Amino acid sequence: xxxxxxxxxxxxxxxxxxxxxxxxxxxxxxxxxxxxxxxxxxxxxxxxxxxxxxxxxxxxxxxxxxxxxxxxxxxxxxxxxxxxxxxxxxxxxxxxxxxxxxxxxxxxxxxxxxxxxxxxxxxxxxxxxxxxxxxxxxxxxxxxxxxxxxxxxxxxxxxxxxx
Numbered sequence: 001x002x003x004x005x006x007x008x009x010x011x012x013x014x015x016x017x018x019x020x021x022x023x024x025x026x027x028x029x030x031x032x033x034x035x036x037x038x039x040x041x042x043x044x045x046x047x048x049x050x051x052x053x054x055x056x057x058x059x060x061x062x063x064x065x066x067x068x069x070x071x072x073x074x075x076x077x078x079x080x081x082x083x084x085x086x087x088x089x090x091x092x093x094x095x096x097x098x099x100x101x102x103x104x105x106x107x108x109x110x111x112x113x114x115x116x117x118x119x120x121x122x123x124x125x126x127x128x129x130x131x132x133x134x135x136x137x138x139x140x141x142x143x144x145x146x147x148x149x150x151x152x153x154x155x156x157x158x159x160x161x162x163x
Contacts, residue, residue, distance in 0.1 A: 015070045016107035023087075023098035026063040029056035030091040057153065061146045063088050072128050073113065074106055 033056040036048035064085055071081035080101065087097035101107055112118045113129040120129040131138035 012110070014110055015073050016102060018066060019070045019107060020098055020102075022059070022063045022066045023094040025059050026056075026088055026094045027092050029059045032056060034091060053158075054154075058146065058150055060088055061149055063094060065142060065146060069128065069131075070107070072124055073111055074109075076106060080106065 029052070032052040033049070036052035040046050040049050067081070067084040067088070070076075071084060076084070084097060084101070087093040098107075110117075111132050113120055113125055114132045117129075117132075120126040131142075
């Protein structure tokens with residue numbers, strides 16, 4: 001039996017889909033970073049840590065931005081939002097956090113501040129509404145933001161002093 005759902009609706013990037021994608025990517029890059037560290041300290045090669053660490057850092061920052069974006073959209077409480085951010089610091093914790101949040105029904109629905117959605121209240125919701133109503137400029141600005149933060153962190157150096 002053919003589906004009666006609008007294919008454009010099915011293909012939309014919902015909060016649930018976006019958050020699941022970034023949670024999975026963040027968990028995967030944790031694995032790459034730990035693999036690179038195992039290869040380094042197993043005296044196989046030092047070459048993987050900078051590459052895998054860089055990829056993980058970029059995805060980590062993106063996950064944190066998306067967590068804040070979904071936090072505002074879904075109206076999570078302070079505890080849930082902070083737990084979402086904290087899950088990125090613990091290896092392989094983002095997907096279990098995302099699944100428990102989904103199971104609690106806190107990822108359901110679309111973008112409430114989208115073009116035909118709620119009126120924004122406050123500065124943060126106004127910024128999010130603008131992003132949802134102007135996705136391409138918002139994506140460019142978001143990528144620039146992550147790139148600037150990533151570059152500053154690269155200049156500052158690794159989180160653990162080199163010996």
